[in-house]
Amino acid sequence: MADLRKIIHVDLDAFFAAVEQRDYPELRGKPVIVGGDPAGRGVVATCSYEARHYGIHSAMTAARARSLCPQAIFLRPRMEAYRDSSRQIMTILHRYTSLIEPLSLDEAFLDVTAATANGILAVQIAREIRASVRQETGLTISAGVSYNKLLAKLASDWRKPDGLFVIPPEKGLAFLSPLSVGKLHGVGPATVKKLSAMGIHTVLDLRNTPRETLIAQFGKAGAWFAEIARGRDHRPVQPSRARKSVGVERTFPQNLEDRHRMLSILQEMAGQVSAHLQAQGLAGRTVGIKVRFADFTTVTRAYSYSQSIWRPETIHACLPGLLDKALSSGSPPSIRLLGVTVSSLNKGEESLSNAGQMNLLASEA
Ligand code: TTP
Numbered sequence: 001m002a003d004l005r006k007i008i009h010v011d012l013d014a015f016f017a018a019v020e021q022r023d024y025p026e027l028r029g030k031p032v033i034v035g036g037d038p039a040g041r042g043v044v045a046t047c048s049y050e051a052r053h054y055g056i057h058s059a060m061t062a063a064r065a066r067s068l069c070p071q072a073i074f075l076r077p078r079m080e081a082y083r084d085s086s087r088q089i090m091t092i093l094h095r096y097t098s099l100i101e102p103l104s105l106d107e108a109f110l111d112v113t114a115a116t117a118n119g120i121l122a123v124q125i126a127r128e129i130r131a132s133v134r135q136e137t138g139l140t141i142s143a144g145v146s147y148n149k150l151l152a153k154l155a156s157d158w159r160k161p162d163g164l165f166v167i168p169p170e171k172g173l174a175f176l177s178p179l180s181v182g183k184l185h186g187v188g189p190a191t192v193k194k195l196s197a198m199g200i201h202t203v204l205d206l207r208n209t210p211r212e213t214l215i216a217q218f219g220k221a222g223a224w225f226a227e228i229a230r231g232r233d234h235r236p237v238q239p240s241r242a243r244k245s246v247g248v249e250r251t252f253p254q255n256l257e258d259r260h261r262m263l264s265i266l267q268e269m270a271g272q273v274s275a276h277l278q279a280q281g282l283a284g285r286t287v288g289i290k291v292r293f294a295d296f297t298t299v300t301r302a303y304s305y306s307q308s309i310w311r312p313e314t315i316h317a318c319l320p321g322l323l324d325k326a327l328s329s330g331s332p333p334s335i336r337l338l339g340v341t342v343s344s345l346n347k348g349e350e351s352l353s354n355a356g357q358m359n360l361l362a363s364e365a
């Protein structure tokens with residue numbers, strides 16, 4: 001196999017809850033839930049592994065979590081504390097390589113191919129990282145080691161919490177075969193449903209499906225599915241990942257049922273997104289909306305312009321159409337969350353300064 005990279009994926013265990021249990025020892029060993037208000041419409045951001053035994057998980061309503069485990073301890077997030085720990089972890093990772101791609105506050109990919117050139121094993125680096133994180137931050141971090149991002153990420157999840165798992169190249173296919181397709185990067189619930197209707201449940205099923213069939217069904221994504229089913233993933237570890245989108249979303253204290261009201265809220269959010277874009281000198285081509293229905297079904301709809309946009313009125317223009325599309329997707333329009341994003345970003349100032357340059361040349365001519 002030509003792919004000789006060594007990739008590590010690390011992810012902290014029950015991150016927000018673990019920070020709380022570290023900082024408040026009386027919480028250790030107890031079901032701890034970090035998130036919104038169980039008396040209101042809050043959701044669970046995360047919970048300790050003790051709470052997971054009761055079936056509680058991220059994104060569940062806090063009210064439901066309380067009914068599953070009435071003695072659970074509910075805490076509001078302390079984002080500053082989580083950011084501090086995150087920065088500390090990222091500093092530890094930088095001792096081993098600068099090829100680090102953070103995915104969120106608590107997780108990152110590392111490409112340690114160069115670091116292992118002098119004979120140190122990637123798994124040794126993973127062990128050292130885990131030990132340093134525990135010693136210096138009092139938190140546990142799980143790690144996965146493999147030859148690409150897809151497998152490294154699956155590996156870090158495999159022995160959670162406080163686990164380490166290695167998938168060497170010769171074991172990649174065997175590891176993947178029995179997994180359900182939903183475990184794969186980029187295979188969401190809608191795709192799982194479609195694949196299932198085609199009789200494709202496991203990664204082995206997926207591998208045994210002709211690439212052309214997948215492309216016919218899913219287009220470009222189908223080609224990706226065919227690749228990852230074979231354990232192939234050439235995505236590089238990208239340090240300091242550029243921002244992918246700018247967005248705003250809001251959960252309402254009461255569900256919305258009136259389309260005009262939804263539209264005016266979306267427009268207001270578009271104004272905020274536009275302001276963020278301008279403040280950061282960004283512009284983007286794609287406007288997306290997110291609609292979460294009362295039953296938690298969530299749909300996203302997007303529209304792409306041929307040129308970069310950032311003005312509120314341009315974002316507004318496609319909102320009515322997007323909202324109609326989102327609402328027509330079956331569920332009755334009772335809505336708990338709305339969001340607006342602009343993605344396919346580029347540096348707005350580049351296009352602005354190019355335009356400025358052209359003007360300058362024109363006036364000189
Ligand atoms: P995760 O790494 O997905 O979850 P976790 O660290 O709590 O638990 P584990 O990795 O052991 O399964 O997310 C990291 C943090 O991000 C999590 O502690 C809280 C926050 N988060 C949310 O706020 N909302 C969410 O829906 C999710 C999934 C995470």
Ligand code: MG
Binds near residue numbers: 013014015
């Ligand atoms: Mg985590």
Ligand code: MG
Binds near residue numbers: 011012104106107
């Ligand atoms: Mg994570």
